[in-house]
Amino acid sequence: MSTPLIEIKNMDVAYQKQLVLSNISLSVFEHDFIGIIGPNGGGKTSLVKAILGLLKPVGGSVKHSMNSWEIGYLPQGNQVDENFPITVKEVIASGLEHGLKMRLGTTKSRQHKVEKALETVGLKALHSRPIGELSGGEFQRTMLARAIISSPRLLILDEPDTHVDNQFETELYALLKELNKTITILLVSHDIGIISPYIKTIACVNRDLHYHASNEISEEQLKVYNCPIEIIAHGPVPHRVIKEHIHK
Amino acid sequence: MDLLHLFTYGFFQHAVVAALLMSVTCGIIGTYIVSRRMVFISGGITHASFGGVGIGYYLGFPPLAGAATVAVLAALITENLTRRKVMRNDSIIAILWSLGMAIGIIFVYLTPGYAPNLMSYLFGSIITVTSTDLWLMLALALTVTTVFTLLYRPILYVSFDEQFARIRGIPVMFINYLLIILVALTIVLSIRTAGIILVLSVLTIPQNISNLFTNRFSHIMIGSVVFGFFASLLGLVLSYYLDIPSGATIIFTLVVLYLVARLIKVVIFGR
Ligand SMILES: Nc1ncnc2c1ncn2[C@@H]1O[C@H](COP(=O)(O)OP(=O)(O)OP(=O)(O)O)[C@@H](O)[C@H]1O
Ligand SMILES: [Mg+2]
Numbered sequence A: 001m002s003t004p005l006i007e008i009k010n011m012d013v014a015y016q017k018q019l020v021l022s023n024i025s026l027s028v029f030e031h032d033f034i035g036i037i038g039p040n041g042g043g044k045t046s047l048v049k050a051i052l053g054l055l056k057p058v059g060g061s062v063k064h065s066m067n068s069w070e071i072g073y074l075p076q077g078n079q080v081d082e083n084f085p086i087t088v089k090e091v092i093a094s095g096l097e098h099g100l101k102m103r104l105g106t107t108k109s110r111q112h113k114v115e116k117a118l119e120t121v122g123l124k125a126l127h128s129r130p131i132g133e134l135s136g137g138e139f140q141r142t143m144l145a146r147a148i149i150s151s152p153r154l155l156i157l158d159e160p161d162t163h164v165d166n167q168f169e170t171e172l173y174a175l176l177k178e179l180n181k182t183i184t185i186l187l188v189s190h191d192i193g194i195i196s197p198y199i200k201t202i203a204c205v206n207r208d209l210h211y212h213a214s215n216e217i218s219e220e221q222l223k224v225y226n227c228p229i230e231i232i233a234h235g236p237v238p239h240r241v242i243k244e245h246i247h248k
Numbered sequence B: 001m002d003l004l005h006l007f008t009y010g011f012f013q014h015a016v017v018a019a020l021l022m023s024v025t026c027g028i029i030g031t032y033i034v035s036r037r038m039v040f041i042s043g044g045i046t047h048a049s050f051g052g053v054g055i056g057y058y059l060g061f062p063p064l065a066g067a068a069t070v071a072v073l074a075a076l077i078t079e080n081l082t083r084r085k086v087m088r089n090d091s092i093i094a095i096l097w098s099l100g101m102a103i104g105i106i107f108v109y110l111t112p113g114y115a116p117n118l119m120s121y122l123f124g125s126i127i128t129v130t131s132t133d134l135w136l137m138l139a140l141a142l143t144v145t146t147v148f149t150l151l152y153r154p155i156l157y158v159s160f161d162e163q164f165a166r167i168r169g170i171p172v173m174f175i176n177y178l179l180i181i182l183v184a185l186t187i188v189l190s191i192r193t194a195g196i197i198l199v200l201s202v203l204t205i206p207q208n209i210s211n212l213f214t215n216r217f218s219h220i221m222i223g224s225v226v227f228g229f230f231a232s233l234l235g236l237v238l239s240y241y242l243d244i245p246s247g248a249t250i251i252f253t254l255v256v257l258y259l260v261a262r263l264i265k266v267v268i269f270g271r
Helices: A044-052 A088-096 A108-120 A136-148 A166-179 A219-224 B010-035 B039-059 B063-083 B089-110 B118-123 B131-150 B152-160 B162-167 B172-213 B217-242 B246-269
Strands: A006-015 A018-028 A033-037 A059-064 A071-074 A154-158 A184-188 A201-206 A208-212
Touching: A006 A044, A018 A044, A018 A059, A018 A201, A033 A044, A044 A071, A044 A154, A044 A184, A044 B162, A071 A136, A071 B162, A088 A108, A088 A136, A088 B152, A108 A136, A136 A154, A136 A166, A154 A166, A166 A184, B010 B039, B010 B131, B010 B152, B010 B172, B010 B217, B039 B063, B039 B089, B039 B172, B063 B089, B063 B172, B118 B172, B131 B152, B131 B172, B152 B162, B152 B172, B152 B217, B162 B172, B172 B217, B172 B246, B217 B246
Parallel strands: A018 A208, A033 A184, A033 A201, A071 A154, A154 A184
Antiparallel strands: A006 A018, A006 A059, A201 A208
């Protein structure tokens, strides 16, 4: 097999001595599409931040075979000031920046890429809107456009379906599936039912990590993995994949 | 005396140039401060710098040099302790804020001889700026304008989303420290004109006036320079004719301008 894009070995992550991820190992290869699932507070976001180099592991190692700006990233909501005076177009263009560049004005190719990204997420009409005047879903689409505009080698999305409506959710996952032909994707979600048809493999994260080399998983398996999340059936999803959700 | 005649006086020309330079620097830096919600930090740096004024008086070097040293130190300490999460950010600021004032008062008290003109440091004195002050203000205005022109995008991106900027390989720490030093220097040079008590308003009111009409970082910057200069000029003229303190009159004019702008917005845009 080729060398992995990301290689995590026996990694520990902690906040002020409080261990939140313990002895984690995971290799991410080109063309992977891994669904990262787990309960609230299980450590999914911490794992993503360690991969991005935003959190320094207290033990073990994370090796990259690429630069951090070759990663597209959509953070989990509420990490930025939503009233900051910046427009949709400016936010999306920031996904193209890398390193410290002193530049005036904008180039044709830059403008073209921004327009294409705006089209992809369906925000053409809102390009000059300040982000403070967007709905939650429109904001999330803006952040998605910022993540994919640079055609990254690896795309990491932390709960991208927050706030977006059903129609865009479907479009979003279809888009990811299309992108996955060329791009490696890590997708954080706590709804395995929705992402199952699109992903290739699953990583269950709850302080430790269990890698599951299939996009299908049973409740029994989740129990074995110590990953207490509910499996919810969505519409006409094949039931051999997803057990029916029963209200207690 | 007619208005045009006023502009032929040397002291008034100095004051007008000072108002222009202050409006440019504070318009740009103030937009950064307001957008990043750093108003309280700026208040802390402002008041801490009074410690430097006192030490300057006591040791016999220019109080403004003392203020600049202490302001930059206070800025760096706040930035560093906040990053390392040693203490809550607002607590650090409160401590530096009052510690600076305390040190300032103690040293001014200990200084033998005449009681220095404290009022001009507390409330500013744009009418008495020297040509040295003006050269310093010009240098800072040019520096700030150049930095914000060349590094506009990195500054905007780091301010909006630091973590994302770091992933994009933008030197976040460099931008943060460069900007906090510029904030400190802006504050110190504005103390000369607006005073410790009033400087925060020249860094925030023009921005809030602009913000009524635009929500873009670059437009707020430009608007703040224009509104700031207009209000300073009007304030200067008013203070001359009414024979009242210039710094306070400028602030008063800014607040009235804000209220008028609000009213215009309600009447024209209906909200
Ligand atoms: N900045 C922080 N300081 C201290 N503890 C933190 C911090 N961020 C997260 N934690 C803790 O680390 C653990 C893992 O958090 P993390 O955000 O990685 O979970 P998650 O799986 O992404 O959860 P969610 O589904 O709610 O997004 C939680 O117990 C959380 O309380
Ligand atoms: Mg999370």
